[in-house]
Structure formats: C-alpha cells, structure tokens
Amino acid sequence: MNIRAILDGPSHATTLAAEHSGARPLGAYPRTRMRRMRGDDWSRRLARETQLSVNDLIWPIFVQDGETAETAVPSMPGVMRYSVTQAVKAVGEAAALGIPAIAVFPVVDPALKTEDGRESANPDNIVCRAVRAIKAAHPQVGIICDAALDPFTSHGQDGLLKDGEVINDETVAALMRQSLVQAQAGCDVIAPSDMMDGRVGAIRDALDGAGLTHVKILSYSAKYASAFYGPFRDAVGSGTALGLKGKQTYQMDPANGDEALRETALDIAEGADMVMVKPGLPYLDVLWRVKEAFKLPTFAYHVSGEYAMLKAAAANGWLDGDKALMESLACFKRAGADGILTYGAIDAAKKLKSGG
Ligand code: PBG
Numbered sequence: 001m002n003i004r005a006i007l008d009g010p011s012h013a014t015t016l017a018a019e020h021s022g023a024r025p026l027g028a029y030p031r032t033r034m035r036r037m038r039g040d041d042w043s044r045r046l047a048r049e050t051q052l053s054v055n056d057l058i059w060p061i062f063v064q065d066g067e068t069a070e071t072a073v074p075s076m077p078g079v080m081r082y083s084v085t086q087a088v089k090a091v092g093e094a095a096a097l098g099i100p101a102i103a104v105f106p107v108v109d110p111a112l113k114t115e116d117g118r119e120s121a122n123p124d125n126i127v128c129r130a131v132r133a134i135k136a137a138h139p140q141v142g143i144i145c146d147a148a149l150d151p152f153t154s155h156g157q158d159g160l161l162k163d164g165e166v167i168n169d170e171t172v173a174a175l176m177r178q179s180l181v182q183a184q185a186g187c188d189v190i191a192p193s194d195m196m197d198g199r200v201g202a203i204r205d206a207l208d209g210a211g212l213t214h215v216k217i218l219s220y221s222a223k224y225a226s227a228f229y230g231p232f233r234d235a236v237g238s239g240t241a242l243g244l245k246g247k248q249t250y251q252m253d254p255a256n257g258d259e260a261l262r263e264t265a266l267d268i269a270e271g272a273d274m275v276m277v278k279p280g281l282p283y284l285d286v287l288w289r290v291k292e293a294f295k296l297p298t299f300a301y302h303v304s305g306e307y308a309m310l311k312a313a314a315a316n317g318w319l320d321g322d323k324a325l326m327e328s329l330a331c332f333k334r335a336g337a338d339g340i341l342t343y344g345a346i347d348a349a350k351k352l353k354s355g356g
Contacts, residue, residue, distance in 0.1 A: 052330050053352065054099060056333065058341040092137065094141065102134070103191065104130055128181055143186070145190060150236070156241040158195070179192075189218050190207070221277070225251035226254060229279075302340055
C-alpha cells in the first residue's frame with residue numbers, strides 16, 4: 001500500500017477530468033474518512049485490534065496472620081489484607097469470575113522480621129500456609145509467589161545486607177530456599193522480584209534439583225527502582241524501615257530502555273518461562289520493546305501507585321475510576337502484554353462479565 005498516494009489522493013489530472021465530466025470529483029477531500037468505521041458500535045467492535053478478556057488478569061492479594069477482620073490498606077482503597085481463611089474465600093470469588101491466576105504477597109508479623117529474613121524459608125510461613133489452603137480449595141487457579149526477601153527483612157531491603165549493601169550471591173542462595181518452600185507448598189509459579197543477578201538460573205536449578213520441574217518461573221525481568229511501589233510497601237509494612245534508602249543498586253534506572261532488553265535476555269537464557277515489566281503505564285515503551293524482541297509470554301504489573309492514583313482521582317470525582325481502569329488495562333494489551341497484574345482485577349472481571 002502506498003501511504004503517500006492515499007494521503008495525496010488521486011492525481012490532479014484525475015480530479016480535473018472528473019470536474020469536466022460534471023461528476024463529483026473522485027478525490028474530493030476527505031475521500032478517506034477515518035470516522036466511518038468509528039460510526040457504529042458494531043463496526044468499532046469489528047475493527048478493534050486488541051481485546052481485553054478475563055484471561056488477561058492476575059490478581060495480587062495480601063495475606064496476614066491471625067483470624068482478625070480483614071484490614072484495609074489506606075493508600076490502596078478497596079484492597080484488603082486477608083487472613084488465610086478470608087483469602088481462600090476471596091480467591092473463590094476470583095475463580096468464579098474466571099480469573100486465571102493470583103499472586104500472593106505476605107504481610108509478615110513484625111516480630112518475625114529479621115536482618116536475614118529467614119522466615120522466608122520457613123515451610124510454615126504465612127505465604128506457604130496461604131498457598132496450601134488456596135490450592136486445596138481452588139486447584140484450578142494458578143498461584144504465583146514472589147521470590148524476594150523484603151516482606152521478611154527488618155530493614156525492608158530485598159536481600160541480605162553487608163555493610164549496608166545488598167549482597168548478590170548470598171541473597172540468591174536465600175531466594176533458592178524461599179522458592180523451594182513455596183513450590184513445595186504448591187505454588188505454580190515462582191516470580192523473582194528482587195533483581196539479583198543470576199537468580200533465575202539458580203532458582204531453576206533449585207526447583208529441578210528438588211524434582212519440581214513443572215513449577216514455572218515468571219521473572220520480574222525489567223523491574224525499575226520506582227516511586228510507584230509506595231502503597232505496596234504500606235500494605236506489607238516494608239516501607240517504614242526502608243526509609244529514604246532506595247533500591248537503586250539492584251532495581252533498574254527508570255531512564256533506561258536498552259538495559260531492559262539485556263536484563264530480559266539474561267533471564268530467558270537462564271530459563272524464565274515468562275517475563276515481566278514493572279511498573280506498568282509509565283513503562284509501556286519498555287513492554288512493547290520486550291514483547292517485540294523476545295515474543296515470550298510477557299506480563300506487565302499495574303503497580304500499587306498506579307492503582308492508588310486512579311482510586312484517589314476517582315474518589316475526588318476527578319475521573320471515572322471504572323472507565324479509567326478499563327482503558328488502562330486495554331492499553332497494556334495494545335502495548336503487547338499477554339497479561340496484567342492489577343489490584344483492579346476483580347472490578348475489571350466483573351465489568352468484562354457484564355459486557356464491558
Ligand atoms: C517485592 C515486591 C515489590 C512489589 C512487588 N514485589 C516492592 C518493591 O520491590 O519494593 C511492588 C508491587 C506494587 O507496587 O504493586 N520485591
């Protein structure tokens with residue numbers, strides 16, 4: 001197709017000839033009317049290039065000890081921290097809506113948090129107990145578990161510290177132990193979110209060595225040192241200890257795009273089954289590049305801060321929260337996401353069920 005010719009329309013000679021014959025000039029502007037296809041609901045539906053469905057949704061949930069009432073996360077309106085029993089019930093709702101998978105994040109009792117985050121490798125920690133209960137009740141729902149130490153460390157960093165620095169290789173060994181207990185508890189997917197070097201290959205080896213060859217790895221391949229994780233850190237209580245200290249010695253610089261391709265290539269070479277870009281909307285260019293380059297199942301994390309912004313604006317009446325959520329999710333699909341982790345998964349699934 002010659003785009004130039006379409007834009008220019010028919011040649012001057014053709015137009016003149018049409019005028020002389022008295023007919024309506026063939027090339028009368030605008031011959032190409034982009035609005036024609038937008039004119040009807042049925043034609044908009046036929047022409048739609050991407051389609052969000054419930055199959056694209058992963059619902060992150062927070063689980064905590066005790067059987068007290070679920071507790072709200074003030075910076076994430078509508079998001080709850082569940083007991084194991086409540087989590088089982090909530091996942092039942094997700095399953096009934098057809099949501100394929102959930103991601104479990106622990107709210108760890110501060111008394112169990114240590115310098116080395118050793119509770120992460122306890123086969124009876126809150127994550128493992130939640131996974132066992134959810135899997136028993138809803139075996140058809142995929143369960144994704146993070147591999148990272150931050151919910152378990154007293155300092156809120158994702159790894160082990162030496163002289164105030166997160167040390168890579170010792171942290172990877174801890175992540176292998178954490179991944180093993182989670183996989184043995186029955187989770188389907190290990191999702192390393194820590195950004196240590198070499199962790200995907202090490203976790204693959206640990207899983208395979210334990211006969212857990214069926215457990216998948218969803219790597220947070222391009223995870224940025226982002227200010228948009230603030231509300232998540234409120235939810236799991238990892239933000240206070242972290243204070244002003246950031247995670248920029250292991251998470252990526254938001255200014256970088258090429259580096260995301262190198263990170264992702266390494267994770268694929270180490271055996272990642274799926275890859276992820278995080279955060280979401282401000283990083284759609286990275287998502288697009290990663291999907292184009294590797295063609296793997298590629299996920300995007302619509303993170304806590306993005307969710308909080310939507311909810312805050314909606315609560316003020318500044319935008320239509322439902323519409324803005326559905327639009328955001330559609331944009332992830334357009335940018336190449338095979339699926340989206342979003343705290344709005346239940347709302348979105350309901351909306352999709354009722355016809356959009
Ligand atoms: C743990 C982890 C974080 C998120 C997912 N896994 C926080 C962080 O890296 O500081 C953020 C999720 C969100 O903001 O919704 N490493």
